[in-house]
Each structure stands twice: as C-alpha cells, then as structure tokens.
Amino acid sequence: xxxxxxxxxxxxxxxxxxxxxxxxxxxxxxxxxxxxxxxxxxxxxxxxxxxxxxxxxxxxxxxxxxxxxxxxxxxxxxxxxxxxxxxxxxxxxxxxxxxxxxxxxxxxxxxxxxxxxxxxxxxxxxxxxxxxxxxxxxxxxxxxxxxxxxxxxxxxxxxxxxxxxxxxxxxxxxxxxxxxxxxxxxxxxxxxxxxxxxxxxxxxxxxxxxxxxxxxxxxxxxxxxxxxxxxxxxxxxxxxxxxxxxxxxxxxxxxxxxxxxxxxxxxxxxxxxxxxxxxxxxxxxxxxxxxxxxxxxxxxxxxxxxxxxxxxxxxxxxxxxxxxxxxxxxxxxxxxxxxxxxxxxxxxxxxxxxxxxxxxxxxxxxxxxxxxxxxxxxxxxxxxxxxxxxxxxxxxxxxxxxxxxxxxxxxxxxxxxxxxxxxxxxxxxxxxxxxxxxxxxxxxxxxxxxxxxxxxxxxxxxxxxxxxxxxxxxxxxxxxxxxxxxxxxxxxxxxxxxxxxxxxxxxxxxxxxxxxxxxxxxxxxxxxxxxxxxxxxxxxxxxxxxxxxxxxxxxxxxxxxxxxxxxxxxxxxxxxxxxxxxxxxxxxxxxxxxxxxxxxxxxxxxxxxxxxxxxxxxxxxxxxxxxxxxxxxxxxxxxxxxxxxxxxxxxxxxxxxxxxxxxxxxxxxxxxxxxxxxxxxxxxxxxxxxxxxxxxxxxxxxxxxxxxxxxxxxxxxxxxxxxxxxxxxxxxxxxxxxxxxxxxxxxxxxxxxxxxxxxxxxxxxxxxxxxxxxxxxxxxxxxxxxxxxxxxxxxxxxxxxxxxxxxxxxxxxxxxxxxxxxxxxxxxxxxxxxxxxxxxxxxxxxxxxxxxxxxxxxxxxxxxxxxxxxxxxxxxxxxxxxxxxxxxxxxxxxxxxxxxxxxxxxxxxxxxxxxxxxxxxxxxxxxxxxxxxxxxxxxxxxxxxxxxxxxxxxxxxxxx
Numbered sequence: 001x002x003x004x005x006x007x008x009x010x011x012x013x014x015x016x017x018x019x020x021x022x023x024x025x026x027x028x029x030x031x032x033x034x035x036x037x038x039x040x041x042x043x044x045x046x047x048x049x050x051x052x053x054x055x056x057x058x059x060x061x062x063x064x065x066x067x068x069x070x071x072x073x074x075x076x077x078x079x080x081x082x083x084x085x086x087x088x089x090x091x092x093x094x095x096x097x098x099x100x101x102x103x104x105x106x107x108x109x110x111x112x113x114x115x116x117x118x119x120x121x122x123x124x125x126x127x128x129x130x131x132x133x134x135x136x137x138x139x140x141x142x143x144x145x146x147x148x149x150x151x152x153x154x155x156x157x158x159x160x161x162x163x164x165x166x167x168x169x170x171x172x173x174x175x176x177x178x179x180x181x182x183x184x185x186x187x188x189x190x191x192x193x194x195x196x197x198x199x200x201x202x203x204x205x206x207x208x209x210x211x212x213x214x215x216x217x218x219x220x221x222x223x224x225x226x227x228x229x230x231x232x233x234x235x236x237x238x239x240x241x242x243x244x245x246x247x248x249x250x251x252x253x254x255x256x257x258x259x260x261x262x263x264x265x266x267x268x269x270x271x272x273x274x275x276x277x278x279x280x281x282x283x284x285x286x287x288x289x290x291x292x293x294x295x296x297x298x299x300x301x302x303x304x305x306x307x308x309x310x311x312x313x314x315x316x317x318x319x320x321x322x323x324x325x326x327x328x329x330x331x332x333x334x335x336x337x338x339x340x341x342x343x344x345x346x347x348x349x350x351x352x353x354x355x356x357x358x359x360x361x362x363x364x365x366x367x368x369x370x371x372x373x374x375x376x377x378x379x380x381x382x383x384x385x386x387x388x389x390x391x392x393x394x395x396x397x398x399x400x401x402x403x404x405x406x407x408x409x410x411x412x413x414x415x416x417x418x419x420x421x422x423x424x425x426x427x428x429x430x431x432x433x434x435x436x437x438x439x440x441x442x443x444x445x446x447x448x449x450x451x452x453x454x455x456x457x458x459x460x461x462x463x464x465x466x467x468x469x470x471x472x473x474x475x476x477x478x479x480x481x482x483x484x485x486x487x488x489x490x491x492x493x494x495x496x497x498x499x500x501x502x503x504x505x506x507x508x509x510x511x512x513x514x515x516x517x518x519x520x521x522x523x524x525x526x527x528x529x530x531x532x533x534x535x536x537x538x539x540x541x542x543x544x545x546x547x548x549x550x551x552x553x554x555x556x557x558x559x560x561x562x563x564x565x566x567x568x569x570x571x572x573x574x575x576x577x578x579x580x581x582x583x584x585x586x587x588x589x590x591x592x593x594x595x596x597x598x599x600x601x602x603x604x605x606x607x608x609x610x611x612x613x614x615x616x617x618x619x620x621x622x623x624x625x626x627x628x629x630x631x632x633x634x635x636x637x638x639x640x641x642x643x644x645x646x647x648x649x650x651x652x653x654x655x656x657x658x659x660x661x662x663x664x665x666x667x668x669x670x671x672x673x674x675x676x677x678x679x680x681x682x683x684x685x686x687x688x689x690x691x692x693x694x695x696x697x698x699x700x701x702x703x704x705x706x707x708x709x710x711x712x713x714x715x716x717x718x719x720x721x722x723x724x725x726x727x728x729x730x731x732x733x734x735x736x737x738x739x740x741x742x743x744x745x746x747x748x749x750x751x752x753x754x755x756x757x758x759x760x761x762x763x764x765x766x767x768x769x770x771x772x773x774x775x776x777x778x779x780x781x782x783x784x785x786x787x788x789x790x791x792x793x794x795x796x797x798x799x800x801x802x803x804x805x806x807x808x809x810x811x812x813x814x815x816x817x818x819x820x821x822x823x824x825x826x827x828x829x830x831x832x833x834x835x836x837x838x839x840x841x842x843x844x845x846x847x848x849x850x851x852x853x854x855x856x857x858x859x860x861x862x863x864x865x866x867x868x869x870x871x872x873x874x875x876x877x878x879x880x881x882x883x884x885x886x887x888x889x890x891x892x893x894x895x896x897x898x899x900x901x902x903x904x905x906x907x908x909x910x911x912x913x914x915x916x917x918x919x920x921x922x923x924x925x926x927x928x929x930x931x932x933x934x935x936x937x938x939x940x941x942x943x944x945x946x947x948x949x950x951x952x953x954x955x956x957x958x959x960x
Contacts, residue, residue: 005047005534005535005536005599005600005601006600006601007033007036007037007049007596007601007602008049010031010051011051013051013072013073013074014031014051014052014072014074014093015031016071016072017051017052017068017069017071017072017074017093017094018031018051018052020064020068020071020072021052021054021064021065021068021094024064025054025056025057025058025060025061025064025065026056026057026058026060026061027054027055027056027057027058027061027100028054028055028057029052029053029054029055030052030053030054030055031051031052031053032611033602034593034596034602034606034611034612034615035053035584035611036049036050036051036052036053037049037592037593037596037601037602038053038583038584038589038592038593038615039053039079039090039095039097039583040090040592041082041090041530041562041592042079042082042083042084042085042087042088042089042090042562042564043082043083043084043085043399043561043562043563043564044084044085044086044087044090044399044482044483044484044530044562045087045398045399045400045448045484045529045530045531045561046087046090046483046484046528046529046530047090047528047529047530048087048090048091048092048528049092050077050090050091050092050093050094050095051074051092051093051094052074052093052094052095053094053095053097054094054095054096054097055097055099055100055582055583056096056097056098056100056101056119057100058101059101059117059262059263061096062078062096062098062176062177062260062262063177063181063182063183063262064181065094065096065260066177066178066179066180066181066260066513066514067180067181068094068181069093069094069179069513070179070180070181070511070513073511073513074093074094074513075091075092075093075094075512075513075514075515075516076091076093076094076095076096076179076260076513076514076515077089077090077091077093077094077095077096077256077514077515078095078096078098078118078149078153078256078260078261078515079095079096079097079098079099079150080098080099080118080119080146080147080148080149080150081099081121081142081145081146081147081150081564081567082562082564082567082583083142083145083146083150083563083564083567084150084154084479084480084482085399085402085403085479085482085484086399086400086403086476086479086480086481086482086483086484086485087482087483087484087518087528088153088154088255088256088480088481088482088483088515088518089150091515091516092516093513096260097583098117098118098119098147098149098261099119099147099567099581099583100119100581101117101118101119101120101149101262102117102119102120102121102124102147102581103116103117103120104116104117104120104124104125104128105117105263107128107129107132107134107268109129109132109133109134112134112267112268112269112270113172113265113266113267113268114128114129114136114265114266114268115263115264115265116148116263116264116266117149117262117263117264118147118148118149118150118152118261118262118263118264119147119148119149119581120147120148120149121144121145121146121147121148121567121568121569122136122140122142122143122144122146122147122148122151123143123144123145123568123569123570124569125148126143129268130271133270133271134268134269134270134271135268135269135270135271136148136170136266136268136269137160137163137164137165137170137268137269138151138156138157138158138160138161138164138165138166138167138170139158139159139160139164140156140157140158140478141158141159141381141382142563142564142565143158144565144568144569144570144571145564145565145567145568148264148266149261149264151167152167152171152174152251152252152261152264153252153253153254153255153256153261153480154167154232154253154255154478154479154480155167155168155231155232155236155252155253155478155480156478157230157434157437157439157477157478158434158478159302159304159338159378159381159434159436160301160302160338160340161229161230161434161436161437161439161478162229162296162300162301162302162303162436162437163301163302163340164269166230166252166478167252167253168236168239168249168252168253169249169267170266170267170268170269171246171248171249171252171264171265171266171267172187172188172246172248172265172266172267173185173186173187173188173248173264173265174186174187174248174251174252174259174261174263174264174265175261175262175263175264176251176259176260176261176262176263177259177260177262178200178202178259178508178509179259179508179509179510179511179513179514180202182200182201182202183200183201183262184198184199184200184202184203184206184259185198185199185200186198186199186246186247186248186250186251187199187246187247187248187265188244188245188246188247188248189244189245189246189247190244191243191244192243192244192245194207194210194211194214194240194245194247195207195208197245197246197247197248198247206507206508209503209506209507210240210247210250210504210507213237213240213500213503213504213507214240214241216500217237217496217497217499217500217503218241220494220496220497220500221237221238221240221241221497221500222238222241224493224494224496224497225237225238225497226472226473226474227472228405228406228407228438228472228473228474228477229405229408229437229438230405230437230438230439230474230477230478231253231405231474231476231477232253232403232474232476232477232478232479232480232481233474233475233476233481233485233489233492233493234481234489234493234497234498234501234519235250235253235254235258235501235504235505235519236249236250236252236253236254237250237497237500237501237504250504253480254519255480255481255482255515255518255519256514256515256518257505257508257509257514257515257516257518257519257520258504258505258508258509258514259508259514260514272301272340272341272342272346273341273342273343273346274340274341274342274343274345274346274347275301275338275339275340275346275371275374276338276339276340276346276347276349276350276368276369276374277336277337277338277339277350277367277368277374277377278336278337278350278353278357278365278366278367278368279323279326279334279335279336279337279365279366279368279377280334280335280336280337280357280360280362280364280365281308281326281329281331281333281334281362281363281364281365282331282332282333282334282335282361282362282363283331283332283333283361283363284332284333285307285332285333285412285415285416285419285431286412286415286416287332287333287361288305288332288333288334288335288435289305289333289411289412289415289435290361290412291335291360291361291362292305292335292408292411292435292436293408293409294356294359294360295335295337295353295356295360295436296408296436298337298339298349298352298353298356299339299349299352300337300338300339300349300353300436301338301339301340301341301349302336302337302338302434302436303335303336303337303338303434303435303436304335304336304338304377304378304381304432304433304434304435304436305333305334305335305431305432305433305434305435305440306333306334306335306336306380306381306384306432307332307333307430307431307432308326308327308331308332308333308334309332310388310428310429310430310445311327311384311388311430312327320376320379320380320383321376322366322368322372322373322376322377323366323376323377323380325364325366326364326366329363329364331363331364335362335435336368336377336378336381337353338368338374339353350367350369381432384430384432385397385443385563385630388430388443388445389559389561389630389631389632393551394447394449394450394551395428395445395446395447395453396445396446396447396448396561397430397443397444397445398443398444398445398446398448398457399443399479399484400457400460400461400484400485400525401442401444401460401461401464401475401485402441402442402443402479403439403440403441403475403476403477403478403479403480403485404439404440404442404464404468404473404474404475404476404477405437405438405439405440405473405474405476405477405478406438406440406468406471406472406473406474407438407471407472407473408435408436408437408438410438410471410473411435411438411440413471414440414467414471414473415431415440417467418431418440418442418464418467419431421460421463421464421467422442422444422460425456425459425460425463426456427444427445427446427456427460428444428445429442429443429444429445430442430443430445434477434478437477438473438477439477439478440477442464444456444457444460448529448530448531448532449531449532449533449535450533451533453533454526454529454532454533457525457526458525458526461484461485461488461525465488465491465492468492469491469492474492475488475489475492480518481518481519481522482518483517483518483522483523483525483527483528484525485522486517486518486519486520486521486522486523487522487523487524487525488522489501489519489522501519501520502520505519505520531558535599536599536600537554537557537558537595537598537599538554538598539597539598539599539600539604540553540554540557540594540597540598540604541604541645543641544641544644544774544775545637545640545641545774545815545816546814546815546816546818547637547815548818549814550634553641554598556633556634556637556638557591557594557595557598557638558595558598559591559631559632559633560587560588560591560592560595560629560631560633561630561631562588562592563588563629563630563631564586564588565628565629565630566586566587566588566625566629567581567583567586567588569913570887570889571624571628571863571887571889572622572624572628572860572863572864572889572890573587573622573624573625573628573629574586574587574622574624574625575620575622575624575860575889575890575892575910576618576619576620576906576910578889578910578913579892579906579909579910579912579913580906580909584614584615585614585615585618585906587619587625587629587633587635589615590615590616590619590635590638590639591633591635591638593612593615593616594616594638594642605649607642607645607646607649608646608649608650613646616639616642616643617639617902617903618903618906619635619636619639620860620890620892620894620897620910621635621636621639621640621770621894621895621897622636622860622861622864622890622894623636623807623811623860623861623864623865624860624863624864624890626811626864626865627864627865627866628864637812637815640769640770640772640774640777641774642772643656643771643772644772644773644774646772647772647773652771652772652773653692653693654692654693655692655693655694655896655899655900656771656772656773656896657771657773658692659767659768659770659771659895659896660767660768660771660773660776660777661767661768661776662732662763662767663732663735663736663762663763663767666703666732666735666736666737667707667736669703669736670703670704670705670706670707670736671705672705673702673703673704673705674705676702676703677702677703680699680700680701680702681699681700685700686700690901693900693901693902694899694900694901695898695899695900695901695903695904696901697904698898698899698904698941699941701737701937702737703736703737704736704737704738704739706739707730707735707736707739708730708734708735708739708742708743708758709730709735709758709760711739711742711743712728712742712743712746712756712758725754725755725756725757725796726749726754726755726756726757726796726797726798726799726836727756727757727758727759727788727791727796727797727798727799728742728745728746728756728757728758728759728799728800728801728833729759729761729764729784729788729798729799729800729801729805729830730742730758730759730760730761731763731764731800731801731802731805732763732766732767733801733802733933734801734802735760737933738933738936738949740952741801741949741951741952742756742758742801743955744949744951744952744954744955744956745799745801745833745837745951745955747955747958748837748840748846748951748954748955748958749836749837749840751845751846751958752840752845752846753845754840756799757791757796759787759788759791761783761784761787761788762780762783762784762787763780763784764780764781764784764805764808764809764813765777765778765779765780765781765784765808765812765813765816766804766805766808766812766895767895767896768780769808769812769816770894770895770896771896774816777812777816778816778817781808781812781813781816781817782817785813785817785820785822785823785826788826789822789825789826791829792822792825792826792828792829792830793825795829796829797829797830797831797836798826798829798830798831799830799831799832799833799836800830800831800832800833801832801833801949801951802932802933803832803858803859803860803861803862803867803931803932804859804861804895804932804934806830806831806832806861806867807861807864807865809826809827809830810827810830810865811861811865831867831870832862832867832870832871833951834870834871834873834874834931834950834951835867835870835873835874837874837877837951837954838870838873838874838876838877841874841877842873842877846877846958847958847959847960848877848878848879848954848957848958848959849878849957849958849959850878850879850880850881851879851880851881852878852880852881852882852925852927852957853881853882853883853884853922853923853925853926853927854875854881854882854883854884854926854927854928854929854953855883855884855885855886855918855919855922855926855927855928855929856871856872856875856883856884856885856929856930856950857886857888857891857915857919857928857929857930857931857935857939857947858871858885858930858931858932859930859931859932859934859935860889860890860891860894860932861932862931862932871931871950872885874950874954875929875950875954877954878954878957884918884922884926886914886915886918887914888913888914888915888918889910889913889914889915890910891910891911891915891930891932891934891935891938891939892906892907892908892909892910892911892915892938893907893911893932893934893935893937893938894907894934895934898934898937898938907938908942911938911939911942912942915938915939916939916942916943919939919943919945919947920943920945927948927953928943928945928946928947928948929947929948929949929950929953930947930948930949931949931950935947936948936949
C-alpha cells in the first residue's frame with residue numbers, strides 16, 4: 001500500500017490540537033482513522049488525509065480552530081458541502097466542516113438583502129427568500145447542496161451570469177476569522193480609504209499592507225488582470241482599484257486561503273415571472289459556438305453548450321423525452337437558449353430568437369415554452385457528467401482543465417484548438433459549458449490508475465494552459481484553482497501580478513496556515529491523486545452479488561467521485577444525511593469508507609466495528625442514490641454486501657434473523673393472529689423484543705388470521721386469459737398483514753370486468769436482503785421466479801402492491817440471479833397494480849366519485865426507480881381530487897431499520913424533517929395515502945393518524 005493510500009498516524013501536533021479543540025468548541029472533534037479518511041476527499045481527483053476533523057457547532061468554533069492552528073502550526077481548511085472539483089476543500093491539518101452552520105439569520109425584503117451563516121445551502125436561502133419574490137441570483141448546478149460559504153470561497157457563477165454576474169457581485173459584507181484567531185469584518189470602504197472597509201483588532205496593519213500592495217502594483221493589476229467576464233484564477237485584486245472598494249469582494253474567490261468565513265451579507269435578486277427558451281442543434285461544435293455570438297445580441301439570460309456525440313454513447317437518455325428529437329439525430333452540438341423576465345419580456349426575447357433563427361445555421365430547433373420542457377433541457381445539461389460516468393470502461397471524465405474561460409467571440413476557435421490538442425494525445429473528451437460567458441467545461445476521459453493516464457493528464461494541463469494564454473483567457477472561470485490549477489498561476493499571471501497575490505496572502509496569513517497549496521505555492525498537478533498508478537483496489541472481500549453492470553465490485557465502489565449531491569435536502573437522496581447534516585451519514589461517506597477498505601487504508605477487520613457501522617449501517621437502502629447520484633452509486637446493494645460480510649464474520653443477530661425469515665414467522669403467527677397481537681402488547685413479550693434489539697417505543701407488527709390467498713382465488717397460469725386476467729404477487733405484507741389492499745385491487749379490476757389471480761410465490765427475498773442474508777435472498781428469489789415465470793410466458797400482467805417487492809424483481813434479482821434468461825420476460829410483465837388501474841380509468845372502464853382531498857407519500861423505491869407516476873396517474877383519475885404530494889423524501893422506517901433500537905431516533909428524525917409535519921398539518925378531511933407498508937407504519941406510529949394505500953382509497957370511491 002502506497003503512502004498516499006494509507007491513513008497516517010496522528011502527529012504530536014495533531015493530538016495537541018484535538019485536545020485543545022475539545023476543551024473549547026461547541027462542535028465535534030474527530031481523530032479516528034475512519035473519520036479522517038472520510039474527510040480526505042471532495043469532488044476532485046485528490047485525496048489528502050487531515051490530522052483532525054472539527055464539525056463546527058458554532059461560528060465561534062472557527063476562531064478556536066484558527067487559534068489552535070496558530071499554536072500548533074497545523075494548517076486549517078474549511079469546507080461546506082465539499083463539492084469543490086479542484087481540491088480546495090481538503091487539507092493536511094485541521095479540516096473544519098461548516099455544513100451545520102446553516103442559519104438564515106435575516107431576510108430584509110425591502111433592502112433585498114440576507115444575512116446567513118456559511119453553511120446555508122443556496123436552495124435553502126432561495127426558499128427563505130421566495131415568499132418575498134426574491135432569490136440569490138448566481139445559479140450553480142449544485143444549487144441543492146452548495147453552501148453560501150463555498151460559493152463565496154469559489155466566486156461561483158452558474159448558467160445565468162450574463163444577468164446576475166458572479167457571487168462577488170452579490171457579496172456586501174463578510175465576517176470571518178484570520179489565521180491568528182482574530183475576528184475580522186470586511187465590507188465597503190468610504191472612498192479609497194481601505195481602513196474604513198475593515199473592522200477588528202488587526203484592521204490597521206491589514207489595511208496598511210493592502211494599501212502598500214495597491215500602491216506598488218496598481219499598474220500591473222490594471223494592465224495584467226484577466227479581463228474575461230468570469231475569473232476565479234487567483235485573488236480579486238481589481239477590487240482594490242475600485243473607487244469605493246468592497247473588501248468582502250476581495251475575499252470572494254480566495255478559496256479559504258485568507259480568512260475563515262463566519263457570516264455573510266448578500267444581495268438578493270427579484271424572481272423572474274417567466275422563463276422561456278429553445279434548444280438548437282448544430283452539425284458542428286464550431287457552428288454552435290459561432291451562433292452563440294449572434295444569440296448574445298438577443299438578450300438571453302443563459303446560453304448553454306452541449307457536445308452531443310459523447311453523450312449519445314451513454315445510457316439513460318430515455319428520461320429526456322422532450323429532447324428526444326435532438327438526441328436521436330446526428331447533429332454534433334446543442335445550444336439551449338433561455339430568456340427571462342415578465343411574460344412580455346420573455347416572449348419578446350423568444351421573438352428575437354425566432355427572427356434570427358433562420359440565419360443561425362441550426363439543423364433543427366425545439367421550442368421550450370413550458371416550465372417542464374425548460375427544466376428537462378437544463379437537467380440534460382447537468383446530467384452530462386453522470387451519464388458519462390456511467391459509461392463502461394476504465395476511462396472516466398476527469399476534472400482538472402474543466403473550467404477555462406475566454407471571450408465568447410473566440411470560443412469557436414478555442415474549442416477547435418482544444419479538439420486538436422485532445423486528439424493529439426489520443427484522448428476522448430466531452431465539451432460542455434456556459435457559452436454565453438465563454439466558460440468551457442472540458443472533461444478528458446482518462447484512467448488515472450495508469451502511468452499513461454497520469455502522464456496524459458499532466459501533458460493536457462500544460463497544453464490547455466498554453467492555449468488559455470494565447471487566447472488571453474483564464475484557467476478557471478468559476479470552479480477555482482484548488483490543487484489542480486494553482487501550480488499554473490505563476491506562468492499564466494506573470495511574476496508581477498502573481499507577486500501581488502503572494503503579498504496579499506502574506507498580509508492575511510503570513511505563516512501560510514490557511515488552506516496551503518491553494519492559489520499560492522500550488523503543488524504539482526499529479527501530487528496527492530485519489531488513485532494514481534500505485535493504487536491497488538483489491539483489499540475488499542469476495543462479493544456475493546453481481547456487479548457486472550458496473551464492471552465489478554471494485555468499480556461499483558469507486559464510482560463515487562464525491563459530487564456531494566447526497567448532501568442536499570430535496571428529493572429522496574440521502575435521507576439520513578438530510579436529517580442530520582452529518583457527513584458520516586451521507587452516501588459519499590459510505591462509498592469513501594468502502595474505498596478505504598478496497599485500497600487497504602481501512603483494515604478489512606474493521607468493517608464490523610462501531611464507527612464503520614455508524615457509516616454503513618445508517619443507510620436506509622432507499623435506492624435514490626442509484627438514480628439521483630451523478631455517479632449512479634448503488635449504495636443499497638453495497639450496504640447489503642457489507643451486511644452480508646459482517647454477518648459472515650460476526651454472526652446473525654436475532655432481530656435480522658427474524659426479519660430474514662419474516663414470511664415463515666408470519667405464516668406461523670397468522671392462525672393465532674388475535675392471540676399473537678394481544679401478546680405483542682404484554683410486558684413479557686415487550687421485554688423479549690427489547691433484548692432482541694427492537695426499539696422500546698416502537699409497537700410490534702400485527703397479523704391477520706386469514707391470509708390474502710385464502711380470501712381470493714388463485715387459478716393456474718394455464719387457465720389465465722391475457723388481457724382478461726391479471727396476477728397479483730402476494731407479498732409478505734398484503735398476505736399476512738394488510739390483505740385488504742389486495743382485496744381492493746380485486747374490486748377495482750372486477751369493476752372493469754377483469755379477474756385477479758393471487759399467486760403465493762413466497763417471499764421475493766426483500767426481507768432477507770435487507771438483513772444481509774444474501775444466500776437466503778437468492779434462494780427466495782429463485783423460488784419466486786420459478787413460480788411467476790409461467791404467468792409471464794402466458795402473457796399475463798404480474799401486479800405488485802408493495803414497491804420494495806417490485807424493485808426487488810426489477811433491480812435486485814439481476815444481481816442475485818445474473819444471467820438468468822427468464823428475468824427479462826418477468827421484468828417486462830411486472831408492473832405496479834396502480835399502473836393497471838390508471839390504464840383502466842383512462843379507458844373509461846372504472847370511474848370514481850369526484851372531489852376530496854388527499855396527502856400522498858410515495859415509497860422511496862417508487863421515486864428512485866421511476867414508477868411513482870403510476871400512483872399519480874391513478875389518483876388523477878378521480879375528478880376534482882386535490883392531491884398534496886410534498887417533497888418529503890424518505891419516511892425513515894425502511895423496513896426493519898425503524899424497528900432497531902440503535903436507529904430509532906434517526907428514523908424519527910428522518911420522518912420529522914418533512915413528512916410528519918405535512919401529515920399533522922393536513923386537515924381532518926384529508927385522506928393520508930402511502931404506498932409502502934413501512935411508510936404507513938411510520939405515519940401511524942409517529943403521527944397517530946391512519947394512512948391507507950391508494951388502492952383502498954380508490955376502491956372506496958368506485959362508482960357505477
């Protein structure tokens with residue numbers, strides 16, 4: 001194992017720093033090897049293991065961290081969501097996690113200003129400002145997880161910078177901490193008096209130092225500073241020359257190298273009333289970029305550029321139906337043009353485009369005149385990286401020259417030269433970017449585990465830097481320099497301008513303790529790579545599931561590149577991370593921990609220890625990461641894999657063993673259901689359950705005496721009639737706990753003249769897989785497949801009620817039973833029961849009583865795997881039904897997870913984040929609907945309000 005792929009022993013300075021921090025901070029201090037490993041990466045290609053991790057619990061903790069760093073000589077690096085693609089959110093000393101400093105302190109609607117702590121996510125600020133018709137304008141693609149502190153550190157821009165400018169244009173004031181631990185306040189100056197823009201004990205010497213730099217370097221700053229519309233290539237020295245400098249803007253884009261931010265005051269922008277656009281396809285990249293210049297004259301709010309050729313090689317394009325005509329063609333490039341403002345202003349912009357369209361040379365055009373179409377086009381642009389990450393092979397889109405910017409009218413020539421450079425090195429690449437700003441995101445496809453791949457990385461970086469200089473552009477337009485580009489700044493900026501930046505660094509941080517190696521004194525490009533030629537990823541265990549789709553178990557684990565989308569609070573991924581804002585409970589942390597095992601940094605024997613269990617064991621297997629994660633990491637499968645290895649090493653505890661055999665136990669309990677249900681409420685049984693690891697406050701599940709298969713008939717496959725009959729898979733829960741749902745489906749189909757055949761095929765394997773009993777899950781899946789396959793061959797639809805069982809068939813059986821030729825037919829025949837009901841309603845074969853109100857909570861697997869639409873379509877068949885479908889994420893129950901004593905509090909926290917408040921706020925006449933058995937249990941246990949399955953709700957509303 002190479003030195004770069006191990007966790008160093010804690011140094012004496014590290015131990016001293018940790019001890020000092022624990023005495024004085026409100027947050028958490030970590031020095032365990034695993035936690036340090038989790039904080040050794042961001043979204044870049046680098047890994048640097050810190051000495052100490054501080055999860056800040058108060059803004060005052062940053063002052064303590066800086067003071068301790070000054071005393072011990074350790075470096076200190078701050079991070080928010082750690083979405084940095086250039087490596088500026090990692091460091092060797094004390095890493096300060098600011099993500100929990102997330103208070104929106106004030107929104108002043110009249111002044112269009114907001115005060116926030118550095119860990120506030122942009123989407124959260126926008127949500128707080130939206131009631132006032134305001135938003136924070138710079139719209140990064142990471143809006144759902146990027147923090148304001150990180151955006152200020154990087155001077156982020158986004159796609160609409162031609163309207164909103166850069167983050168520096170929105171920063172009004174900044175409070176922070178110097179490397180000495182002294183506090184500082186920066187803001188606008190009175191005229192050119194720099195001392196008037198700095199507050200704090202160190203203000204006088206700092207102002208004097210900045211004044212001297214301004215005096216000495218005024219000419220070089222004015223003449224040599226990059227003139228591109230976007231620039232995050234070094235310090236914003238031009239601010240010193242402004243008639244009234246705002247020194248908060250000097251620190252914007254400083255990447256945590258000058259001060260640690262504790263509070264920000266930012267300017268907000270009015271929300272536009274309307275956005276409209278168009279997507280134009282071109283035969284060549286140059287043709288698109290030349291059209292971009294003409295389009296800028298029409299006053300767009302954004303023009304996004306997309307290289308279609310590498311995108312078409314990726315899977316997953318079916319999710320963009322509105323863009324299908326362009327994606328299925330042979331054109332090389334796509335421009336998405338957007339206009340915003342009032343309805344009249346947006347329409348006028350689109351009209352200007354229409355008047356120009358005939359002369360642009362576009363091969364075809366799709367007009368995007370509704371919010372869904374425009375959103376899909378934007379999603380396609382953002383999806384380029386994940387789609388490419390999912391492509392087979394060892395080469396991966398690599399970020400190191402992905403952020404160049406030149407004048408928009410030179411972008412066509414620049415890209416042509418880049419194409420020649422990339423081809424000369426025998427490399428494929430993807431070209432996307434913000435064409436309206438001349439900012440290009442170039443991602444060469446490289447294998448950084450090979451000597452040749454690393455050599456190409458270095459050669460391409462040098463070649464791109466030469467081109468940037470020739471075109472008078474910048475090496476970084478919005479992502480910052482970090483570890484991947486800081487080394488280039490001396491040659492690109494020249495000795496005088498770079499010398500002025502060094503002087504600014506010395507003025508703020510004379511000992512070089514704040515994020516060393518970033519902007520000033522950057523290390524070589526290929527130092528501290530996450531992988532590298534000496535990387536060995538063979539330290540794991542022999543997997544029990546198939547990872548053929550990913551290229552093997554190691555490739556499945558290594559798919560995570562740290563994008564940090566699992567830090568967001570919207571959508572489903574990642575429920576524990578969203579509830580706790582704890583890095584250790586994010587999908588990224590779990591992948592990082594497993595990567596540590598693969599490369600040998602984390603001993604294989606440690607996977608069953610408490611801290612490792614906290615990281616992997618808090619995954620609720622919601623499957624959202626498989627679809628929402630840019631890398632498509634299937635953490636649900638990886639958790640099952642980890643659990644199986646832990647069970648093999650440490651044995652199967654009573655509770656997971658009971659869960660794995662749930663169907664057998666339920667079958668035994670069913671004939672005595674009334675007695676079993678009464679006993680479950682007795683102190684003696686409760687005490688046994690507690691000793692088995694069941695949370696004391698969680699009611700035990702109940703059973704029914706008559707299973708579903710005794711209530712509804714089960715004809716043979718030979719007697720089935722395609723189109724006239726349908727088969728219902730009798731999952732464990734509708735069979736022994738909620739048979740009324742299956743009966744409701746039977747009534748709905750009967751109303752349409754169809755017969756429902758209930759098949760007892762046994763358990764699908766879901767309960768065993770969730771318990772880490774992969775061998776039993778495989779046996780269960782094989783038996784169920786054997787019984788269900790004849791129905792599929794007979795052309796009969798196989799219906800599922802429980803979403804986790806349908807996802808088991810579609811998503812997990814291929815891993816358990818790889819290569820089984822029967823799977824394709826069964827998967828094609830399987831669908832949600834609600835999907836058939838929606839079809840019948842559309843055909844007019846079932847009708848429902850109009851009116852009513854409902855609150856819908858869909859199961860995570862429905863949302864993650866794309867069949868939640870069936871539920872919505874079925875409910876839409878009820879005339880005038882008002883359905884509230886809150887963005888509540890996961891209910892937190894997740895099968896056995898919510899029953900486990902160790903996870904009960906986290907389970908409740910996940911439910912309390914959005915779901916339970918929505919249920920409690922629903923009026924009494926609102927019916928609460930939930931598609932998953934776990935979801936209904938969680939709502940009933942915690943909100944004390946019954947939730948019903950949509951099939952039961954619809955059956956009750958049937959009309960002739």
